[in-house]
Amino acid sequence: MSKFTRRDFLKTGVGAGAAAFVPVGLGRAAALTAAADARPRVVSSGNGIRATQKAMEIIKAGGDPLDAVIAGVNIVEDDPDDMSVGYGGLPNEDGVVELDSSVMYGPTHTAGAVAALRNIKNPSKVARLVMERTDHVLLVGEGALKFARAHGFKEEDLLTEKSRAAWLRWKETMSDRDNWFPPKSDNVPEELRSVMSTHGTINCIALDAAGILAGVTTTSGLSWKLSGRVGDSPIIGAGLYVDNEIGAAGSTGRGEANLQTCASFRIVDFMGHGLSPEQACLKTCEAIAVKTKLVPRLCDGEGRPKFGLNFYALNKKGEFGAACLYEGGTYAVHDGVENKLRDAAYLFKRREKIR
Ligand code: GLY
Numbered sequence: 061m062s063k064f065t066r067r068d069f070l071k072t073g074v075g076a077g078a079a080a081f082v083p084v085g086l087g088r089a090a091a092l093t094a095a096a097d098a099r100p101r102v103v104s105s106g107n108g109i110r111a112t113q114k115a116m117e118i119i120k121a122g123g124d125p126l127d128a129v130i131a132g133v134n135i136v137e138d139d140p141d142d143m144s145v146g147y148g149g150l151p152n153e154d155g156v157v158e159l160d161s162s163v164m165y166g167p168t169h170t171a172g173a174v175a176a177l178r179n180i181k182n183p184s185k186v187a188r189l190v191m192e193r194t195d196h197v198l199l200v201g202e203g204a205l206k207f208a209r210a211h212g213f214k215e216e217d218l219l220t221e222k223s224r225a226a227w228l229r230w231k232e233t234m235s236d237r238d239n240w241f242p243p244k245s246d247n248v249p250e251e252l253r254s255v256m257s258t259h260g261t262i263n264c265i266a267l268d269a270a271g272i273l274a275g276v277t278t279t280s281g282l283s284w285k286l287s288g289r290v291g292d293s294p295i296i297g298a299g300l301y302v303d304n305e306i307g308a309a310g311s312t313g314r315g316e317a318n319l320q321t322c323a324s325f326r327i328v329d330f331m332g333h334g335l336s337p338e339q340a341c342l343k344t345c346e347a348i349a350v351k352t353k354l355v356p357r358l359c360d361g362e363g364r365p366k367f368g369l370n371f372y373a374l375n376k377k378g379e380f381g382a383a384c385l386y387e388g389g390t391y392a393v394h395d396g397v398e399n400k401l402r403d404a405a406y407l408f409k410r411r412e413k414i415r
Contacts, residue, residue: 063230099396100125102132103374103382104264106390107310109401110135111264125266126165130184133278136262137182140220144260147181149280152287155227158217159183160281160294162198163191166273166304171197173294174204176287179215184278186213187294198294207359214391218280230284258283261293263300263310265374273376275300275308282315291315297325306332307376309340313369315383317348319356327373337373338381338405344371345407346399347384364408386410 096386100119102112118128137146139335143230144150147327151157161183162173172191175198177183186208190199199207209215219227232242261279277299281291293299299315301324302308311318318324323344330340352365358364370384372391382391382404389404 063248097267099378100266100268101380101396102129102264102266102376102394103264103372103380104132104392105138105262105310105370105372106392106401106404107144107260107265108132108262109392109399110215111262112392112394113399115264115266116396119266119268120396122260124274125268125272126188126276129264129266129274129276130163130188132264132277133184133262134182134262135277137184138210140222142260142262143223143226143280143283144258145184145262145279147216147218148223149218150223150258150283151219151227151280152285152289153231154287155219155224156287156288157223158183158285158289159218159279160280160291160299161276161299162294162296163187163276164274164300164302164308165191166302166308169302169304171296171300171302173198173296174208175200175290175294177201177204177208179205179218180208180213181216181218182213186211186344187276187278196303197296200290201288227284259298261291261312263293263312263372265300265302265308265310265372267308267374267376267378271304271376273302273304273308273374275302275310275365277310277312279312292318292323295319297322299324301325301328303328303332305376307337307374309337309371309373311369311371312365314365317352317365317369321348321351323348323369323371327371329374331375336381337375337379338383341371341381341383342405342407345369345385349385349407370404381405383407 102115115128115132139147163172265275277293279293309324327340387406
């Protein structure tokens with residue numbers, strides 16, 4: 061359980077006075093009031109339909125939203141068949157899985173994160189302990205692993221046979237000017253062909269009936285990355301941001317583009333200025349498309365980004381939305397009544413394969 065209980069939240073007056081409290085320095089129009097129907101909500105990326113279901117069950121049973129979203133994404137972290145998160149995630153260029161994750165808790169406005177964490181399949185649980193059991197926000201690499209060991213996490217090889225085979229195929233087919241050769245008969249299963257390069261991730265954000273917001277993002281990051289590369293997922297304000305007076309946002313897709321635009325912070329700030337979650341996500345997509353034009357290698361012939369990036373948002377009123385750079389994205393929502401995948405808004409129609 062989170063240290064900060066629902067009772068604490070109401071007792072401090074932070075929750076009770078939320079509608080009257082506008083954080084200074086952000087120029088917000090107004091803090092939003094809690095959901096009129098007081099129904100909880102859970103929003104996740106398109107690979108998160110099991111996470112939204114699990115998180116909602118926990119919230120409806122009286123659990124804390126942070127416990128709920130972490131338990132939700134743990135299902136995907138533990139799943140060897142999801143090759144973008146946790147166990148079975150695609151490795152770096154050396155064939156080593158390095159995981160990134162962050163959590164943020166609205167009532168205390170506190171966050172925790174780990175980056176380039178090896179051998180621990182639930183980085184979201186470690187990120188939560190960074191938030192609750194240290195005076196820090198982000199631990200990386202060997203330091204993050206030492207911290208996880210200190211808390212009794214079990215070390216294991218996160219590479220599955222499938223993710224090792226995918227990595228080896230990438231290694232052997234990357235260039236004909238090195239010493240690695242692909243097998244003579246190239247009978248590669250279709251499932252391995254389709255995972256040759258990914259930015260997959262899971263984000264999950266939730267609001268309970270008392271107005272508590274929380275979120276988590278967790279990933280194995282860009283496949284075949286340089287060792288030590290850190291994406292947007294563990295960076296507060298990029299892959300995740302929660303402001304308990306306004307809303308929460310998270311991201312999946314090309315982390316580098318997000319890191320250079322602080323997208324999740326922007327989305328929450330836009331919501332604070334009155335934009336709907338979907339409008340806030342779309343406006344952030346537009347900003348990224350404009351900045352990407354400054355880097356020709358990242359643009360197609362029409363000046364559009366050659367990569368995918370997706371945003372998910374939930375405001376204090378319980379409104380939610382998502383937007384992607386390209387059409388075809390989905391996101392998972394449990395609105396307190398039903399749990400289903402929905403179509404995300406998008407900036408561009410898809411005309412060619414993107415990275
Ligand atoms: N958004 C995941 C990553 O780029 O690492």
